[in-house]
Amino acid sequence: MASNAELIKVTGLCKHFYNGDLKALDGVDYSINKGDVVVVIGPSGSGKSTFLRCLNLLEVPTSGEVVFKGVDITKKYYTDKNGNKVRLNIDEHRRKMGMVFQHFNLFPHMTVLANMTLAPIKVKKMDKETAEKKARKLLERVGLADRADAYPIQLSGGQKQRVAIVRALMMEPEVMLFDEPTSALDPEMVGEVLEVIRELAQSGMTMVIVTHEMGFAKEVGKKIVFMADGKIVETGSPQEIFDNPKSPRLQDFLRKVL
Amino acid sequence: MFTSAGFAKTWQYIQLFKEGLICTLSLSALTVIFGFIFALILALMRMSKIKPLSWFATCYVELFRATPMLVQLFIVYYVVFAKASLPNFKLFGFIRFERFFPGVVALSMNSGAYLSEIIRAGIQSIDHGQTEASRSLGLSSRQTLFDIVLPQAIKNILPAIANEFVTIIKESSICYTIGVQEIMYAVASIKGATYRIAEPLLIATAVYFCLTFPTSKIIAYFERRMSRGFKR
Ligand SMILES: Nc1ncnc2c1ncn2[C@@H]1O[C@H](COP(=O)(O)OP(=O)(O)O)[C@@H](O)[C@H]1O
Numbered sequence: 001m002a003s004n005a006e007l008i009k010v011t012g013l014c015k016h017f018y019n020g021d022l023k024a025l026d027g028v029d030y031s032i033n034k035g036d037v038v039v040v041i042g043p044s045g046s047g048k049s050t051f052l053r054c055l056n057l058l059e060v061p062t063s064g065e066v067v068f069k070g071v072d073i074t075k076k077y078y079t080d081k082n083g084n085k086v087r088l089n090i091d092e093h094r095r096k097m098g099m100v101f102q103h104f105n106l107f108p109h110m111t112v113l114a115n116m117t118l119a120p121i122k123v124k125k126m127d128k129e130t131a132e133k134k135a136r137k138l139l140e141r142v143g144l145a146d147r148a149d150a151y152p153i154q155l156s157g158g159q160k161q162r163v164a165i166v167r168a169l170m171m172e173p174e175v176m177l178f179d180e181p182t183s184a185l186d187p188e189m190v191g192e193v194l195e196v197i198r199e200l201a202q203s204g205m206t207m208v209i210v211t212h213e214m215g216f217a218k219e220v221g222k223k224i225v226f227m228a229d230g231k232i233v234e235t236g237s238p239q240e241i242f243d244n245p246k247s248p249r250l251q252d253f254l255r256k257v258l
Numbered sequence: 259m260f261t262s263a264g265f266a267k268t269w270q271y272i273q274l275f276k277e278g279l280i281c282t283l284s285l286s287a288l289t290v291i292f293g294f295i296f297a298l299i300l301a302l303m304r305m306s307k308i309k310p311l312s313w314f315a316t317c318y319v320e321l322f323r324a325t326p327m328l329v330q331l332f333i334v335y336y337v338v339f340a341k342a343s344l345p346n347f348k349l350f351g352f353i354r355f356e357r358f359f360p361g362v363v364a365l366s367m368n369s370g371a372y373l374s375e376i377i378r379a380g381i382q383s384i385d386h387g388q389t390e391a392s393r394s395l396g397l398s399s400r401q402t403l404f405d406i407v408l409p410q411a412i413k414n415i416l417p418a419i420a421n422e423f424v425t426i427i428k429e430s431s432i433c434y435t436i437g438v439q440e441i442m443y444a445v446a447s448i449k450g451a452t453y454r455i456a457e458p459l460l461i462a463t464a465v466y467f468c469l470t471f472p473t474s475k476i477i478a479y480f481e482r483r484m485s486r487g488f489k490r
């Protein structure tokens with residue numbers, strides 16, 4: 001049975017490409033509870049990004065369910081509390097899930113402030129003044145208070161990614177999805193971004209993080225998910241996964257990366 | 259070929275060239291504006307998930323790119339607007355609207371087909387990550403198009419649109435065949451009145467050159483500046 005704390009429940013999730021010749025996800029079951037910090041690891045091409053992108057339907061699953069707060073967001077319709085059949089508006093659900101990409105994806109034609117306030121103003125109908133005040137506060141929190149009026153092109157990679165994180169936070173999401181947030185960064189900038197994510201984890205934010213930073217995974221992750229060939233091969237606490245791996249695939253993977 | 263007497267005669271009708279210039283510029287400007295709006299609609303239709311819309315747009319674009327401008331102009335003027343009695347007032351006191359308007363329509367329809375391909379390429383050149391970031395924030399596909407993708411795409415294709423304006427200035431000369439009083443019409447009128455053709459043609463050449471050459475140089479200048487700005 002679903003507990004109250006369950007935020008996302010994934011069952012039988014499959015994503016096929018090329019008419020099924022490529023099974024990027026091949027039957028994934030997993031539950032994410034409120035406050036969880038889930039770190040997804042695994043070799044390249046194992047389906048980590050596809051899994052993450054299916055959670056907010058950037059990738060439409062071939063089959064399977066993604067139940068977010070009691071609603072299966074893979075279906076066109078759902079039944080609300082009063083038993084009425086309602087058409088699902090995916091945008092409403094996406095607003096509650098923040099996503100951070102490997103390549104930042106800031107909007108280059110807008111200032112940092114405009115990047116951050118666009119969605120709150122457009123979809124939450126927040127007034128501009130309130131949104132900007134909120135944005136400046138968040139920028140201060142990540143040490144970028146003086147960059148509010150800069151354009152993305154004027155920022156370093158680490159600064160861009162910090163802006164991308166606070167841009168997502170502007171919508172006050174219930175879960176944050178990170179897809180290799182430090183992979184496109186120069187080594188000296190990895191730390192500043194991980195620091196922001198670490199703080200976010202400590203603040204109790206529910207997060208799913210795909211990363212190659214094993215040290216960080218071990219430190220911040222409360223649950224580790226190991227994927228290979230489109231399947232979840234092993235899950236467990238950082239101790240279980242890193243100190244006591246059971247499956248040969250995971251043992252092999254850890255030998256290569258550690 | 260050229261004689262000073264010929265220039266003297268032509269010069270008496272210089273007013274016709276002034277009118278021709280005004281007419282050519284209005285024709286081209288209106289064509290770029292309507293052509294662009296039309297092209298945007300075509301490009302969006304062509305990329306639409308609704309199959310009949312994208313088929314229609316594809317057929318339209320291919321048809322207009324595969325047939326001569328002159329044929330399109332004659333069909334619009336002699337067939338489409340044959341029975342429609344357009345109001346026959348005069349723009350700026352001399353441009354006959356009932357000829358000018360079909361000219362604008364035909365040029366816009368033709369230019370729209372070409373511009374829509376430019377716009378489509380511009381939209382497709384925008385990194386898909388932009389769309390994903392926007393959608394992940396909860397913006398709708400429509401908001402994503404108008405707030406994120408189009409502003410970037412249009413900025414990238416601005417030079418191409420400006421170049422289309424230059425092309426239209428030249429191509430609009432074809433409207434002389436339906437009696438629109440643009441620059442070539444002035445040449446024909448002067449030839450009728452003076453029996454001189456070389457001198458009016460030389461003047462027409464000079465006028466077209468003065469219109470298009472500086473314009474394309476200015477566009478090239480801004481194009482260089484913009485690309486530099488992006489690399490900064
Ligand atoms: N849009 C797509 N089209 C075709 N194949 C894809 C697409 N997205 C991912 N794949 C394939 O699916 C598999 C899993 O990819 P991905 O989820 O990106 O892996 P990971 O993030 O673990 O490296 C890979 O083989 C990849 O090539």
Ligand SMILES: [Mg+2]
Pocket residue numbers: 048049050180
């Ligand atoms: Mg990936």
